[in-house]
Amino acid sequence: MRPVPGNLPAELNRFVGRADELAELTRLLGEVRLLTLVGVGGVGKTRLAVRTALSVRSADLEKRYCDGVWLAELSAIRDPGLLGHALVDALRVTDHSGRPAREVLRAHLADRDLLLVLDGFEQLVDPCAELVRDLLRHCPGLQVLAVGRRPLRLEGERTVPLAPMSDTDAARLFADRALDVAPGPALDEHDDAVRELCRRLDGIPLALELAAARLRALSVDQILRRIDDRFHLLTGGSRGELPRHRTLRTAIGWSHELCAPAERLLWARLSVFAGPFDLEAVEYVCAGPELPDESVLDVLGELIAQSVVVREESPAGPRYRMLDTVRAYGAEWLDALADTERMRRRHRDWYMGLVTWCEVDWFSARQVEIAACADSALPNLRAAIELCLETAGEAHLGQHLTGTLWFYWAGCGRLTEGRHWLERSLAPEVSRDEPREEPGQWHDGEGHEGARLKALWVLGYVAILQGDNTAAVRALYECRGEAARTGNALARAYAVHRLGCLALLTGDMPRAERLLRAALGAYRELGEINSNVLMGQAELALSLVFQGDLDAAVALCADVREICEESGERWARSYALYVHAYAAWTRGRLGEARALLTEAVTIHHTFNDLVGLVLAMELMALVTADEGDPAEAAVLQGAADRLWRSVGAPLFGSPTFGAPHEQCERRATEVLGPERYGARVAEGRALPPASAVERALAGPPAGSVPPRQPSGERRPQPALEAERRTDRETREPAGSPGQIGGEAAG
Structure with a gap:
């Protein structure tokens, strides 16, 4: 029997307690299509939901969820416009069509039977409720297990409040986690001090795990004494807040108070990261006079040991993450230090540098690593772009970020999200406060106008690949005209290149050939060589194949493949291989x-x-x-x-x-x-x-x-049509610089 597909994470430690809650959730999933598990932060909602999903994914329920059990983590999403994209990503749906994400989800889920676990939606409860309602109405085989601090309040929704753990389960959890941090004789879960500690922490799993982490240095009795002091010092939250909220805040605050000053400072500064982050990012963003570079690794290690930061493996290498509740607590301290804006800018600057480096390194043998790096950094890239777009006078930085990520949008299956950010960065309300530049005026290496032109041609490229030719023409003509006005020859060449690509995909091969030759000639004059240039050469070869000029096409592709062999480039190589294969098939x-x-x-x-x-x-x-x-x-x-x-x-x-x-x-x-x-x-x-x-x-x-096969070459229909045109078409040498004028510039 084939395994049920999905993306549920494996459990890294033992699941303790919650037997009654697990049984109840499993039973309700057999009765309702929308089940929402609600509770205070840190009460264990996510862990219980994942455990329930793992349970119902068993073989005897394969027929019910034959298309899988999938987890969508939404806590890092702040923009309602990205909610649908997040679900598309979680379901591993690749879509370049340009359709709205909701339409893509409807089409994907329409005939599927699956369970979708939505975790951490409370910051977007209204748009999430609207999306869930729409999907449930149009997708009869869809079932949703929602996890958050409040219900969605939808018709047909069954809500299950998750209370703190019972005294018995809480003591068992504390004793179990104690074995992980303090190997030796097991704690007696019936011990009076253990029971008292669990009661004082109200049975909240996060608080219990934070307390267990302190057993490396303290006994249970010492922890109890310190909790007494810290509860007295840290009054929990605002008037009217639930006691459990105050208790959790106190537990986290107590853990915070037990940290050394450098650990508290790093905890606060780490709160600017929106998702997984690596050590190099921490060292750049968080280091300073109070936290020297050479100390960051050791301080980070202490936070990992105390369960404040979690280390995890990813395709991009080791990454670190903070639990949302812990991160939110650190953000409050960062605000109290009046350092939030400075740290957000440092965070933004790091990811601008990362994207610039990734673009350069894309033209190398490290393309797979670069793709994994961009995947891992995506939540933080979103946060960096958001900061640019919400700050007056910095739209050009958002345009730089979104444009420089062309390799990720076009090369790694992210067209829909790429277009979302490109259009936002170019929106009139975002860029109206940008100062205009005179020709030749540059800032930050690229300049305000240069960043905007790059975002325009990348938007045109993305729209072409999505089949939205109207949007593509609008963006590329604007880019070409503005590039001519400001004397930006490189942006003009990219606009001409992508117009040639548009002609290719719409079947106008003579025009495609003229435009692509013009762009390649301009690239050569400007000394531009990267994956985009090689793609232009492969696209020119494809236009020649479709016109029946196989020898010239194969020669162009051989040149592309040779450069790719030298540089290690694979993405552009794959398109040259396609053209070469088409020529080989044509010849039998x-x-x-x-x-x-x-x-x-x-x-x-x-x-x-x-x-x-x-x-x-x-x-x-x-x-x-x-x-x-x-x-x-x-x-x-x-x-x-x-x-x-x-x-x-x-x-x-x-x-x-x-x-x-x-x-x-x-x-x-x-x-x-x-x-x-x-x-x-x-x-x-x-x-x-x-x-x-x-x-x-x-x-x-x-x-x-x-x-x-018949002797000689087979002539596909496009080649036969091309033969009838060859007496009317005059081919310039590949990359003729003179072709940047005429039609290419018109």
Whole structure:
């Protein structure tokens, strides 16, 4: 029996107590579609919800949740506009179509049976309630377990308040966590001092775990005496606040008071981080005269030992995180120190530097590491962009951040979120207070106008890949015109390049060729060499392939692949491999085409680049049909069809890009018949992306005999059309600098 999919985290320590609550939640999940677990911060809501989800994910309930049990952590989201994107990310849905996130979620969940755990929504309770209501109405197989400090107040919602642990469970939890921090004879959970401590902490799990962490240095009796003192010193919160809130605040405050001054200072400064962070970020953001660089690591280690900071492994390497309640307490102290704005700016400056470094290093052998680094930093990048956009006169910094992240938006499957931030950074209400610059005036290396132009061409690029040609043309024409006015030759070249890309995807190959040659010539004059430039060369090669000039296209791709071999670049290489494979298929070299596509599919899948992946899948289907396996070709076409629904218009709505699909469909249908062909396409549509990639990489079936190919090159329909145009078109040498004028500049 296949395992139920999902993204629930593994438990790192023993789950203690809560047997009755666990049974009740499990029972209610069999009765209602929306179940909300509410309680004070630190009472253990998240842990119990995850434990419940792990329990119902068992094999005997596979039919109920055949499409998985998924956790969406929302506590770091502050912008209501990102709520849908956060759910899209949690469900691992890749979508480049330009559709609103809510529409993407509806489409994804419409025919699925799954449990979605929403954790930490209280700062966005109204937009979250609206989204949940909408999804439950349109997705009959969806069930939601919400976790927060207050209910969503929706029709059909069943609310379960989570009380503190019973005395018995609290003592068991404290004794269990004591073994983790103070190995030796186990504490007696029935000991009077242990019971008294648990009662004084009101059975709140977070408070118990913070207290257990102190057993490295103190006995239970010493902790009790210090709690007496600290409770007296720290009166809990404002008048009218729940006693449990005051108790938790006191417990955290007591832990804070037991920290050394340097630890308290670092705790406060760490509160500016919105998600996982690494040591280098801590050293830059938090160090200062009161906290020297060389001491940061040791102080951070003490906070980890006291459970104030959690260390975790990630694809980007070791990262650190603070629990939300602990972070909020530190933020209050940072406010009390009147240092919040300065620390937020230091935080912003670090992530601006990180993004700049990542853009440069993207053109290297470290692309996979850079993608993982950007993934890990995303919550903090959001916080940094937000600070830029909410601060008068700093829109250009937000434009710099969003524009510099082009490699992440376009290369790592983040088109929708990228467009969200690009449009916000360019919005008139954000940038109206920006000072205008005269031509040649620059600041911070790039300048206000330079940052805006970069954000414009990146927005145009993202819109092209989403199939929104109107928005793309608007952004790119504005960029080109402003670049000409200010004398920014590089921004002008990028605008011309992306207009060439738009012509390519809309099927106007002669115009695509002219614009791409013009852009490449400008890049050469300016000394620009990076992944974007190599992509332009691959795109030019593709325009030549579609016009039948295979030799020139293969030569261009060979040059791209050689540069990629030298630099270690893989993303642009994958597109050159696709063009090379198309040329190989056209010449009847099926084995060569498959080998090239296999590498391209692998790279696209690694980077979650759905645009490149679906193009390669379509061509792989045609190669598979020509190898003598039309049934498998139909499966791959079905899998590609499912991917196109996330990308946007199938085959970009272009007859040119649709030609391989049509030829494959015609050949497969001739052999299989319409009914069998349709059944295999439906089988492919049901495959999740990872399974589709696995099928594409499986290779030709053993013993398959490809049909005999006619001698000479096969001429796909786009090439035949191109032959009729060649007597009217004059090709300039690749990268002719003169072409930056004329149509390219018009």
